[in-house]
Structures are given as structure tokens and as C-alpha cells.
Amino acid sequence: MEKPSRGSFNIPGTVINGQNAQLLTSTGISSVDSILGGGLPVGTVTIIEEDIYGSHAKIMLDYFLAEGIVNDHSTLVASLDMNPYNIIKNLPAVIHNDPEESTISSDSIQDDKMRIAFRYQNLPTSDKDSHNIGHYFDLSKTMSLADIENSDICYWNGQRIENGTSMFANPAYNELLKAVKEKIKEGKFFLKDNPSKRNVLRVGIHSLGSPMWLPSRDSYHLMNESRDLDMFIFCLRALVRSAFAVAVITIPTHLYHENSLDRCIHSSDIAMRLQTFSGTELENNFSLSDYHGFFHLTKLAAINSFASKHPGSIEYVFKLRRKKFHIEKLHLPPDLQEVGSSNSTPPSIACGSSNKHLLEF
């Protein structure tokens, strides 16, 4: 990412990370932002490997797009599986407070005043990030049409597909690349452009690589099933690197051969994977019952530095509440005997009455 040298510019919804000279923008989900070390760097491609039914990945994409609309960023939304208008129509509504936290903070007011540690009474109990660049969204309500109409959204659903390019087996990939490039050109998002007011383009692609994207019947590039996808992501990387754009793509990787999308992950900058519990044996696991699935951060590229803020070997889980999608660290509860759905009573010694007091004999 070229560090912009023209004066100080301030794009709403972004923050500059001085350490790495990166421009970060929020994913819409504050817990994901903190795992990524602040947010998504502008100029990067993020891949979300979908869970089995794709629903949670779609929710993450919804947050990303909603965040863009709230910040007045330009948006390009593309999908061959769903009508992009429907994706935008069903984005979560923005609210001002965290929907979960508002209930917690009202309880804490009734807490007892601390008698011994009274000096610490007024200190905040949880550490909140000081730069919280994201907004809060409420999944139970949809975004108002007024907000949607006022923002610059470009929809792509693969209608105008011309034949004739042999670079990609399925010409839809080429069309989408052209559409992204046109949008960047038209909105003057290129790094070398000099518009009066700088803005960021958010590219959200839903379900890339799904069966709708498979090669057409008469193509001869059948040897490598993910060749198109590799090419597309590499070219998209080239595009967003040269512009103030950030791309988030959801891919149903479970439809592909294991490890066949490793090249795509190499071409991308950030890769995450969602693994739901429903339908697997983990669904019945007691310690995981609060959560809906695992969240794996497969890759976090070290851009502009040697080391990325990859959290290392921490397990993350996600849960989908009615109003909020949330990712947190997995803390397994202590393995005490009495915790469990089957509370087995300790065996009593036969001699004497069956009393609780073992000392009475």
C-alpha cells in the first residue's frame, strides 16, 4: 500500500495505524476488528470461508456492507446466487449502543459499593478499545431505505455476460473484474487519482466459487478446478492494491477438494473460516453449548511489517444472538465433576444410614 503523501486526508470510517502506515477500516463487527488488530487494511482482499449453510458468512458480509453504508463509503455488491438488491435490502440497522452491553451496564449500577477497594470503584470494569471505529448494528431490524438510497451502491448480478474471453473458463469472472475496475475508475478510487474528496470503495462478493461460477460446458480449461478462482483473486488483489478499495469475499470452500483453495488464500491477505457446530457431533458438547461454531483466522498477512497481529493459537468461537453476531475467545470451563447434565450423586458407603455427612458413622 503506498502511503499517501498528499497532506492529511480524513476518510470517515477509517483510522490510520501509524505503526504500519496502514489505513484501517472496520468490518462492522467490533470483535473481529480487535482480532485483526484494529480493522481491515484498505487495499486488501479478505476471504471468508463459508460454513456449511453459508448463513453466518453472509451475516459477516452483511455487517461489512452495512458498515460501509453508514460511513458513506461506496459499495459494490456482487452475487450470482442471490439478487444483490435483496442483500442490501436486508442489511442490519445501525444503532448507537452495543445491543448486548446496554443490558449489562444497567445491572452494574446496582452493584454494592466496594468497601475495601473503594479507590477502584469508578474505574471501568472491562477494557474498551479506545479506537472503536466500527458502528453497532441490530440484526433484528433492517436498515432504513433512506440510508440505502442516499449511498452509492453498485449492484452486480452477472446479467450482461459476453462470451469470447479465454482467460477465464467462466466469463462471469472477467465481467466482475471489469465491473470492479470500472467502478474504481468512475469513482476515482485509484491511488494515483486526485479527487476532491477521498473515499473508500467496499467490494462485497457473496458466494464466489459456488456452482453458479463453474466453467461453462465448452471450455477446455478443466484440468484445475479452482484455476478461475485463483486467477480472479490474484487479479482482484492487483486491483484493490492500486486503489482505495477493500474487498471481502465469501467462498463455499467446503464444496471444493481439501486444500485446493490454498492458492486463493495465498493471494488474499486475510483469510477466516467459520465452522458451525450444528449438524456435527460438537452440537451436543456441553461446554460449547453457548456458541454456534468455531471461528478460525487462517491467515493474517504481515503488510508493511514483519509480523502481523495474528493472535496465535487462541481458539475463537462465534455466537449468533437475536440482535448481534459476536466472536469471542473460547474459555473451556474447569473440568469439575459436578458440572454436567448428568449429576451423579457420590456413592454412599453402605454401612449406616444414607446421610450427607460422611463423618457420621
Place this chain on the structure above:
Amino acid sequence: MATINPLLVSLDIKSSDRVVSIKENGNVDSNFVITHLIKQILGDGNRMCFVILHNTLGHYQNVGKRLGYDFLKQIEEGRIRTIEPLKDIVEDIGNETNYFVDDKEQVVKGLFKSIKSTMEELVEAGSSRVYLVIDDISHLLDLGIDLKYIISFINYCLSLINDERISVVINTHVCSKSDEIICNNLNYVSDVVIEVMPLKTGVSREVTGLLNIEKSGKEQVTQFHFKAYDKGIKTFHLGESVYNLYK
């Protein structure tokens, strides 16, 4: 004299090593090897032709600052010449030119022609050594170029070594069968093979990955663990990460 960088000492690349290949496995980033080698090249007063397929100039500038060299200034002074296919690809999208043409052999030949002319200019410009550094040749696969053309491209680049003053450094990422083929070919012809891979059993907070250095002629492979910090890379012998943690 500038402080000696411990990683460069561990790598120990000499000017007699004409072909160096860097192999990156898994999700660990081997870019630090190239950025440290750039430091060595510039420190010795040599020149460089850099083919960038994975990162951008801004990245190298930022990392270079942490290592102590000004990348963009060196480009201005003519000691580093860059070839950026990423920028050309952006131009080509929609235009079906250059990288998007049907005949992939032309793509490869075109790229080599520009490399050759740049190298010739660099050789004319002074009496120092000239290095050709290619960051991530495996991305040529991502452009739809067939394996045989990539192997011919590697051969073209290696033919540059006929000139005594030229050395070639090629980085490749390995994650599929085709990548393996490119990588094996490179290993066969290299004087030094540097392999960077993640830990086999998972992720650790204290060790980022494993670094293997194999020199042709020497039977033994030198192994290090390394940890990537914000400011640099620390290498240590296997299992000795504890001694380096609190520095």
C-alpha cells in the same frame, strides 16, 4: 560500519552463490528473507532488478525503513529497478492485452524481455554485481500460465547467469502440486535453498516458524527457528526460543 544483522549471518549468502531459491510453505510469510537480502545487496553496493508479484512498493519501503535502507530513494538513484506486473494487470483488465492474452508463451517472453533489458542496463551502469530478485514466481500460475512456460521462464532467467556479475534470487510459494514442480526444478539448479515453513504441530506464540538452509555441496541442512517481531526477525537454534524471549 553498520551493525551486522544476525539473520544475514545465519543465511550467509556469498557472492559465489549464483542462484538462490526461497521456498515458502503454508501460511508463514517468507518475505523477510528477501527484505534482508535486499539489505545485504544494498549494503555491499550492488544493484538489483526486482520483479514484484506479491507485495507492493509501499510494503518494501516500510519494511526497508525498519531494516535501515530507503527503498524508494534507491530506486530514484537507479540502484534498484522494479518491474511491477501487478500494475500492468490492472491496466489489462477489460482490455485483453498483455497478461490477459490467450497465448501465454507471449506473456512469459514479454516479461523476460523486460527483465533482460533492465538487467543489461544495470550491468552497463557500473561494475558492481547485479541481482535479479523475483518475489513469488508461483503467482505466474495464478495468471493461467502453464507449467511448461513457467519452467522455460525460469530457464531464461537462469541463462542470465552466463554473465559473471549476475545472481538470481527467486521466491516461490508452495501449496499445490504445480507449485511443487516449480519448486523442485528450482531446488535442482540452486546453489542455496532457503525453506521457510510453519511449525508442524500448530501455532506458537514464541516461534513463528522453521527456517531450513541447504547449500549445494554441503550435506547437512542448517535449521533455525525464527520469531517475527514488529521490528525484525530473531533466529535461534531449535528449542532455544526461551533464551531470546526477554530481549
